[in-house]
Amino acid sequence: MSEVILSTNGLTKSFGAFKAVDGVSLEIQTGSITGLIGPNGAGKSTLFNLLTGVLKPDEGGVTLNGQDVSGLSSDKLFACGLGRTFQIPRPFARMSVLENVMLAPIGQIGETVAGPFLKRARMRSEEMHIRERALEVLDFVTLAPLADHPAGKISGGQMKLLELARVLMGNPAVILLDEPAAGVNPVLTETLISKIEELNRRGTTFLIIEHDMDFVMRHCDPVIALAEGKVVFQGTSEEALANPVLLDAYLGATVDD
Numbered sequence: 001m002s003e004v005i006l007s008t009n010g011l012t013k014s015f016g017a018f019k020a021v022d023g024v025s026l027e028i029q030t031g032s033i034t035g036l037i038g039p040n041g042a043g044k045s046t047l048f049n050l051l052t053g054v055l056k057p058d059e060g061g062v063t064l065n066g067q068d069v070s071g072l073s074s075d076k077l078f079a080c081g082l083g084r085t086f087q088i089p090r091p092f093a094r095m096s097v098l099e100n101v102m103l104a105p106i107g108q109i110g111e112t113v114a115g116p117f118l119k120r121a122r123m124r125s126e127e128m129h130i131r132e133r134a135l136e137v138l139d140f141v142t143l144a145p146l147a148d149h150p151a152g153k154i155s156g157g158q159m160k161l162l163e164l165a166r167v168l169m170g171n172p173a174v175i176l177l178d179e180p181a182a183g184v185n186p187v188l189t190e191t192l193i194s195k196i197e198e199l200n201r202r203g204t205t206f207l208i209i210e211h212d213m214d215f216v217m218r219h220c221d222p223v224i225a226l227a228e229g230k231v232v233f234q235g236t237s238e239e240a241l242a243n244p245v246l247l248d249a250y251l252g253a254t255v256d257d
């Protein structure tokens with residue numbers, strides 16, 4: 001029987017009088033690649049922001065691995081095993097690709113270390129460890145040859161791979177990807193997909209916002225659809241394609257029989 005790794009309960013967020021996310025209760029199964037679809041403005045990014053602590057819900061909560069994580073900051077959630085990428089990657093443009101990966105917030109030297117000498121020695125060894133790990137993840141996402149390039153000079157697709165590398169520094173159990181295929185050339189999209197599938201085979205759970213239905217149909221199961229802040233569909237990708245409620249949500253009243 002499958003287990004739930006991430007769930008929400010009546011999650012609600014308004015901007016002024018407008019409910020962007022409206023009573024969303026959903027369950028993400030451990031080991032799944034779940035697709036989150038819905039028309040523009042449906043509330044997908046807002047839901048991601050609620051799941052990752054960027055926004056605080058007006059109502060409802062989030063559970064990760066059976067623990068109530070409602071209201072935790074993004075950094076704390078990252079430490080609890082929840083990583084996310086953004087629709088528009090925003091690396092530190094003048095820093096190298098490697099430095100950007102090394103900056104992922106994976107824990108600092110605590111204040112518990114006694115004395116400046118010990119502290120310096122420990123910081124040096126920690127930096128070496130972080131560097132080694134960063135080179136490892138860059139190798140995994142195929143960006144090792146660009147390690148010393150300024151991050152602002154790489155392509156949009158390479159930036160998405162860089163974001164994945166940053167997320168992987170935290171060894172997350174769940175990764176939320178916001179439109180991984182948008183603006184990415186087909187070759188890099190295939191690279192990204194193969195990395196997602198390899199991580200998934202090793203046990204990582206994915207929740208993916210994607211407008212590219214071909215991507216969703218081929219790689220996501222199950223599929224959850226939002227419209228006007230509410231969950232309007234949950235099921236397999238085949239069921240999604242055949243679902244009239246979903247067609248209606250996307251195309252409004254203009255669908256002809």
Ligand SMILES: Nc1ncnc2c1ncn2[C@@H]1O[C@H](COP(=O)(O)OP(=O)(O)OP(=O)(O)O)[C@@H](O)[C@H]1O
Nearest residue numbers: 015016019020038039040041042043044045046047
């Ligand atoms: N900070 C904000 N202040 C006011 N309104 C917001 C804010 N963030 C989002 N919204 C509104 O909430 C609604 C949902 O936006 P959201 O970005 O979550 O949708 P989405 O499904 O991710 O859309 P898209 O597919 O276009 O990215 C939109 O109408 C948007 O204008």
